[in-house]
Every structure is written in C-alpha cells, then in structure tokens.
Amino acid sequence: xxxxxxxxxxxxxxxxxxxxxxxxxxxxxxxxxxxxxxxxxxxxxxxxxxxxxxxxxxxxxxxxxxxxxxxxxxxxxxxxxxxxxxxxxxxxxxxxxxxxxxxxxxxxxxxxxxxxxxxxxxxxxxxxxxxxxxxxxxxxxxxxxxxxxxxxxxxxxxxxxxxxxxxxxxxxxxxxxxxxxxxxxxxxxxxxxxxxxxxxxxxxxxxxxxxxxxxxxxxxxxxxxxxxxxxxxxxxxxxxxxxxxxxxxxxxxxxxxxxxxxxxxxxxxxxxxxxxxxxxxxx
Amino acid sequence: xxxxxxxxxxxxxxxxxxxxxxxxxxxxxxxxxxxxxxxxxxxxxxxxxxxxxxxxxxxxxxxxxxxxxxxxxxxxxxxxxxxxxxxxxxxxxxxxxxxxxxxxxxxxxxxxxxxxxxxxxxxxxxxxxxxxxxxxxxxxxxxxxxxxxxxxxxxxxxxxxxxxxxxxxxxxxxxxxxxxxxxxxxxxxxxxxxxxxxxxxxxxxxxxxxxxxxxxxxxxxxxxxxxxxxxxxxxxxxxxxxxxxxxxxxxxxxxxxxxxxxxxxxxxxxxxxxxxxxxxxxxxxxxxxxxxxxxx
Numbered sequence: 001x002x003x004x005x006x007x008x009x010x011x012x013x014x015x016x017x018x019x020x021x022x023x024x025x026x027x028x029x030x031x032x033x034x035x036x037x038x039x040x041x042x043x044x045x046x047x048x049x050x051x052x053x054x055x056x057x058x059x060x061x062x063x064x065x066x067x068x069x070x071x072x073x074x075x076x077x078x079x080x081x082x083x084x085x086x087x088x089x090x091x092x093x094x095x096x097x098x099x100x101x102x103x104x105x106x107x108x109x110x111x112x113x114x115x116x117x118x119x120x121x122x123x124x125x126x127x128x129x130x131x132x133x134x135x136x137x138x139x140x141x142x143x144x145x146x147x148x149x150x151x152x153x154x155x156x157x158x159x160x161x162x163x164x165x166x167x168x169x170x171x172x173x174x175x176x177x178x179x180x181x182x183x184x185x186x187x188x189x190x191x192x193x194x195x196x197x198x199x200x201x202x203x204x205x206x207x208x209x210x211x212x213x214x215x216x217x218x219x220x221x222x223x224x225x226x227x228x229x230x231x232x233x234x235x236x237x238x239x240x241x242x243x244x245x246x247x248x249x250x251x252x253x254x255x256x257x258x259x260x261x262x263x264x265x266x267x268x269x270x271x272x273x274x275x276x277x278x279x280x281x282x283x
Numbered sequence: 284x285x286x287x288x289x290x291x292x293x294x295x296x297x298x299x300x301x302x303x304x305x306x307x308x309x310x311x312x313x314x315x316x317x318x319x320x321x322x323x324x325x326x327x328x329x330x331x332x333x334x335x336x337x338x339x340x341x342x343x344x345x346x347x348x349x350x351x352x353x354x355x356x357x358x359x360x361x362x363x364x365x366x367x368x369x370x371x372x373x374x375x376x377x378x379x380x381x382x383x384x385x386x387x388x389x390x391x392x393x394x395x396x397x398x399x400x401x402x403x404x405x406x407x408x409x410x411x412x413x414x415x416x417x418x419x420x421x422x423x424x425x426x427x428x429x430x431x432x433x434x435x436x437x438x439x440x441x442x443x444x445x446x447x448x449x450x451x452x453x454x455x456x457x458x459x460x461x462x463x464x465x466x467x468x469x470x471x472x473x474x475x476x477x478x479x480x481x482x483x484x485x486x487x488x489x490x491x492x493x494x495x496x497x498x499x500x501x502x503x504x505x506x507x508x509x510x511x512x513x514x515x516x517x518x519x520x521x522x523x524x525x526x527x528x529x530x531x532x533x534x535x536x537x538x539x540x541x542x543x544x545x546x547x548x549x550x551x552x553x554x555x556x557x558x559x560x561x562x563x564x565x566x567x568x569x570x571x572x573x574x575x576x577x578x579x
Contacts, residue, residue: 015385018379018382018383018384018385019385021314021375021379021383022379022385022386022389022390023386025379025390025393025394026389026390026393029393029394029396029397030393032400032405032408032409032412033396033400033408035411035412035419036404036411039411039417048416048417050416050417050418050419050421050492051419051422060330092302092306093303095303096302096303096304098299099297099299100300101291103293103296103299104289104296105292105294105296105297106293107297107300108487111300111303111304113343114304114307115303115307117562120508120558120562121374121555121558122511122531122551124512124514124530124535124550124554125314125318125534125552125554126314126318127534127535127538127539127551128314128318128321128534128538128544128547128548128551129314129315129321130310130314131539131544132317132321132328133314133317148306148309148310148462148477149310151310152306152307152309152311153310153311155303155306155307159303159546161471178437184291184292184295187380209398213401214400215401215403215404215514215519216514216535218531219535219539220535220538220539225360231402231404234407235349235403235518235519243415247411247417248406250411251407251411254401254404254407254408256401257401257404258404259401261399262396262400264397264399265395265396265398265399266395269391272395273391273395273459275466276456276459276460277459277462277463283304
C-alpha cells in the first residue's frame with residue numbers, strides 16, 4: 001500500500017479497521033459451524049442447557065446415527081448419487097463446452113442461451129411432472145431418478161465454467177495436432193483433455209457441491225432408504241414428532257456431512273473461487 | 284477467424300452438444316410443457332378417475348385464493364430484504380477480501396464455509412440456535428429480548444430467522460462475484476481520485492461502484508432468482524407455518540404432500556412466469572447499460 005499522509009486516515013487506523021473486519025468475517029463464517037459441532041458433542045442430558053460451548057463432551061450421538069440403518073444408507077446414497085451426477089454432468093459439459101469454444105457451428109449461441117435459462121429455472125416447476133413421470137417409468141425413489149435432474153440442473157454450471165476455462169487454453173497445440181493428421185476427436189482426447197484438467201476438476205467440485213446440497217428433488221422424488229439422500233434424511237429425522245426433534249442425532253449427522261465437504265472446499269479454495277466467478281464475469 | 288464454414292465441423296459441433304441438449308430438453312423443457320398441460324386438468328392422484336379437462340379453472344382457483352398471494356408477498360419480502368442485506372454485506376466482505384492483508388488466506392477460506400454447507404444443515408443450525416430450549420441466542424440476548432422467546436412461532440421473528448439464514452449462507456457467493464468485479468477496477472483511477480482529494484467514501488461511491496455496475500447487476504440477478512426460489516430453509520425451519528409459506532413451499536405441498544397435480548402444476552407455471560419476469564427485468568437493465576456504453 002502506498003503511504004497515505006492525510007490526517008484522519010493514518011495507516012494505524014486503516015490497519016486496525018481491516019484487521020477487525022477480517023476477524024469479524026471469520027467469526028461470521030464459522031459461528032454456526034462451531035455451534036452445530038458443539039451441539040453434536042453435548043451428552044443428551046446437556047442438550048437443553050443453551051450453552052455455546054459444551055460443558056461435557058460425549059460421542060453418543062455419533063454412535064447412535066451409525067448404529068441406525070437410516071443415516072449410513074443416506075450417506076451412501078448421497079455420495080453415490082452426487083459422484084455419478086458429477087461424472088455425467090462434467091463429461092457432457094466438456095463435450096458441449098469444447099464445441100462452443102472451438103468449433104464454428106450454428107447452435108453455439110443457442111446452447112449458451114439454453115444453459116443460461118436453465119440456470120435461472122425454478123426446479124419446483126418440474127417436480128410435479130417428474131414425480132408423475134418417474135412413478136410411471138419406475139424411476140421414483142431410485143438413484144437414476146435423482147441423477148437425471150442433478151445432471152441436468154448442473155449442466156449450465158459445468159458448461160459455463162468449462163467454456164470459461166477452455167477459452168484460456170493455447171489452442172495452437174490443437175491446431176498443430178490437426179495439421180499433423182489427427183482428427184478433431186483425437187486432437188480433443190490427446191491434446192486438450194490434459195490441458196483442460198484443472199478446469200474440469202473445478203467444474204466437478206462445483207457440480208458435486210450442488211448435487212450434495214440439493215433438498216427439493218430428494219424430498220419430492222424419494223421416499224425410502226433406497227435413494228433418500230442426506231439432506232432429505234436429516235430433514236425428515238424430524239418427521240415423527242413435530243415438538244421433539246432428535247437434536248443430538250441431527251447435529252451429529254450434520255457434522256459428518258459438513259466436515260468432508262468443508263475440508264475439500266478449503267483445500268481447493270482457489271479453484272472454487274476461480275470457477276464460481278469465471279462464468280459470471282465473462283458471461 | 285475467417286475460415287469458411289466446414290460441414291464436418293458443423294456436424295461435430297452439433298454431435299458434441301447433443302447429449303447435453305437432449306438432457307436439458309428431457310428433464311426441463313418437456314416437464315415444463317407437461318406441467319402446462321396438467322395445469323389445465325382437474326387431476327388429483329388420490330382420485331385419479333375424476334381427471335377432467337377444466338381449462339383455466341385451476342389458475343382461477345390459485346389466483347383467487349389468499350394462500351397464493353400471501354405466499355407471493357412473503358417470498359417477495361424474503362427476496363428483497365435478504366438480497367439487499369446481502370448486497371451491502373457482500374460488498375463489505377468483498378472489500379475486506381480485496382484490501383485486507385491480515386490473515387488473508389484464512390479470511391478467503393472461511394468465507395467459503397457457508398457456501399460449502401448443505402442448506403438444510405445451515406437451516407437446522409440456526410433453528411437450534413434460536414430455539415428457546417436448546418439455543419444460545421436467548422441466553423446471549425436474554426436481557427434484550429426477554430428470556431425463552433420462541434422466535435420461530437411468530438411471523439415476523441420467524442421471517443427474520445429465515446432471512447438471517449439465507450443471508451449467512453449466500454452472502455459469500457455474492458461477495459465472490461463482487462470481488463471479481465472489484466479486481467477489474469483499475470488501481471490508477473482510484474489513486475487519481477485520491478490525489479484529487481476524494482476521501483475513501485467518495486472514492487468508493489464515485490469511482491469504484493460505477494465501474495462495478497455490471498458485476499453488481501449480474502450478482503443481483505443470480506441472487507434474486509435464487510432467493511425467489513427459496514425452499515429448503517423455510518421447509519426445515521417452519522414448514523411454512525406462521526405465515527412463512529413461500530411460493531415454492533406452496534408448490535411442493537400441493538404437488539407432493541396433497542398430490543394435487545392439476546392445481547400444483549398451475550402453481551408451478553405461475554412460479555415459472557414470475558421467474559421469467561424477474562429475469563427479463565434484469566436483462567433489460569443490463570441490456571440498457573450495455574447499449575448506453577456502446578453509444579459513448
């Protein structure tokens with residue numbers, strides 16, 4: 001920072017201001033996470049003490065959720081469904097983004113417009129028809145029944161992010177490969193895919209987080225342990241009685257699904273920031 | 284760039300886009316049209332044999348019921364209040380991330396935490412925090428608001444908790460979009476304004492903000508549409524009780540809980556129309572901006 005000599009804005013106050021701001025941001029972001037962690041560690045008898053920091057620590061809620069069949073099943077469904085949706089969305093998104101960035105054909109604008117309109121689409125507008133269709137087709141309460149909507153609703157994110165990254169790739173290499181006799185498809189596989197890997201990885205993280213987070217489709221299109229994912233399972237832990245929530249179990253389950261994704265986000269933070277902003281700034 | 288169009292390239296382009304286009308058509312376009320069709324029928328899954336064409340009756344039913352208008356008003360309140368707060372807070376957050384050198388990496392990392400957390404989990408965490416029995420909020424704010432206040436059982440305090448949850452969860456996304464716009468503002472311009480004697484507040488409102496206008500509009504567009512679709516937080520925290528029903532919750536309840544596909548589809552179509560209206564409004568604002576720039 002350049003020295004600023006004007007009175008009333010000494011570097012000291014300046015520094016203090018930004019430091020306090022930074023601390024505030026950290027507290028803001030972490031407060032509810034610390035709170036749910038604290039709840040999950042309180043023994044059942046202490047759940048109602050209203051303390052932010054637990055007086056005693058117990059792992060009983062964690063043992064309880066893993067002893068029950070519902071939560072492990074939901075965890076497995078969440079991981080499997082989110083992973084498969086991510087794989088499909090990224091592969092389809094990659095093909096489309098490559099075509100949009102690299103090839104001259106009449107559908108380019110159309111594809112980008114379609115992707116943009118789906119990004120704005122209200123999912124609740126399709127759950128009725130999907131509910132009806134999936135029951136007729138036997139997709140209700142199955143993995144494919146969730147993978148299909150997740151894949152579709154994340155395609156815009158995948159296409160825009162990948163297109164933004166693909167624009168940065170030195171395409172001469174691709175041209176060179178084609179001059180050397182490679183077909184467009186070979187050029188795509190052997191030259192572009194390795195160069196595009198970081199962008200692809202970023203798109204994959206964003207898509208995974210979307211599928212992992214979704215509640216609406218999971219609540220509407222599943223009903224049993226066969227395909228119910230964690231957000232729906234946690235929300236319906238409450239189902240039996242409106243007035244007595246299994247608070248401890250909910251908190252423990254929340255921590256179990258939050259920690260791995262948070263860790264992943266923190267490890268790949270730079271990529272995620274680049275990915276989240278790439279589409280918006282260039283679009 | 285003046286290569287002639289190559290039919291093989293054209294074909295490959297379509298071929299590569301085909302799977303994605305097909306998926307988008309099958310899972311969104313087709314069901315939307317199907318919803319439009321279903322909305323013209325009396326069709327309740329509990330009484331499937333009474334299915335009959337009723338024209339626009341379902342729309343008349345929805346539009347003359349208090350439920351829809353109340354839900355629309357609630358949704359608009361949540362949307363406008365939370366997006367406004369997010370804009371101000373997100374801008375502050377973006378400025379902190381842009382300017383602060385202290386704990387820079389930690390700040391940038393912790394901002395992503397709300398983004399990474401499942402919405403249902405965030406909603407439950409705040410619900411428990413405001414719960415009169417388990418929560419710490421009453422403990423902390425007890426002297427100010429009175430002990431054992433049941434926040435989620437009154438309309439306005441419930442809306443406040445819902446908005447707080449939305450703001451907490453999505454401000455980081457807003458901040459990142461704004462930060463991207465902020466980094467595009469040339470440093471020289473701000474320094475020039477400083478030399479000319481503009482103070483920090485003037486520099487921000489007169490130089491930085493006008494240059495960021497498009498980034499702000501794009502961030503607002505995404506967040507407004509997202510907030511309008513709010514479902515998870517309301518469903519988990521109140522299930523729409525105490526007059527906190529939003530349009531998405533009404534749609535879900537009609538379709539999935541009451542299994543009334545005809546009426547529910549009419550609600551879906553109306554939500555879709557609202558979203559299109561919001562999008563068109565923003566695109567007009569953005570478009571006007573772009574043409575104004577071209578004219579200069």
